[in-house]
Amino acid sequence: MKETYLTSSERETESLGERMAARLAGISVAALYGELGAGKTALTRGIARGLGCRDSVSSPTYTVVNEYRGGARRVCHFDMYRLSGADELYDIGWEDYLASGCRCVVEWGQIAEAAFPPDTAYIRITKTGENMREITLEC
Numbered sequence: 001m002k003e004t005y006l007t008s009s010e011r012e013t014e015s016l017g018e019r020m021a022a023r024l025a026g027i028s029v030a031a032l033y034g035e036l037g038a039g040k041t042a043l044t045r046g047i048a049r050g051l052g053c054r055d056s057v058s059s060p061t062y063t064v065v066n067e068y069r070g071g072a073r074r075v076c077h078f079d080m081y082r083l084s085g086a087d088e089l090y091d092i093g094w095e096d097y098l099a100s101g102c103r104c105v106v107e108w109g110q111i112a113e114a115a116f117p118p119d120t121a122y123i124r125i126t127k128t129g130e131n132m133r134e135i136t137l138e139c
Helices: 009-022 042-051 086-091 095-100
Strands: 004-006 029-033 065-069 075-079 103-107 121-127 135-139
Touching: 004 009, 009 042, 009 121, 009 135, 029 042, 029 075, 042 103, 042 121, 086 095
Parallel strands: 029 103, 029 121, 075 103
Antiparallel strands: 004 135, 065 075, 121 135
C-alpha cells in the first residue's frame, strides 16, 4: 500500500498523523524520513493522539527516546539523529522496546533501517514549499 497526502500547515500535518494512526494498526514501527523542519515531530504528535495518547509530544533529540502513555499501547518516539547506526539502537534496548508491544515512531529512520522489522511502515515527508508538505506512507 502506498498513499500520498499534501498538507499546508503544522496543524494539518498533525491532523493527518491522527488519521494515519488507524492505517498503522498492526504495525510495530513507523519510520519517518525528512529533512530538518520537515514536520516529523508534528506528524508524530498526530499519530500519538490518534493512538489515544494525551501526553505532550516533543522531539527526543537529546534523550533519543520518549515514551507516551494513555492509549491501549504505549508509544515510543525515537529520534535517531544523534546515533551513528543500528548498533547504537540495539545498545539502548531496541529489541526490548519491540518485544514490549509498544508502537515505535522513529524520526531519521534512514540511520538505523537495518534494525527495523519486516512490518515497518515508511513515511517520507518532503517540503514542497514554505509550509507545503508531501507525505507518503508506504506499508
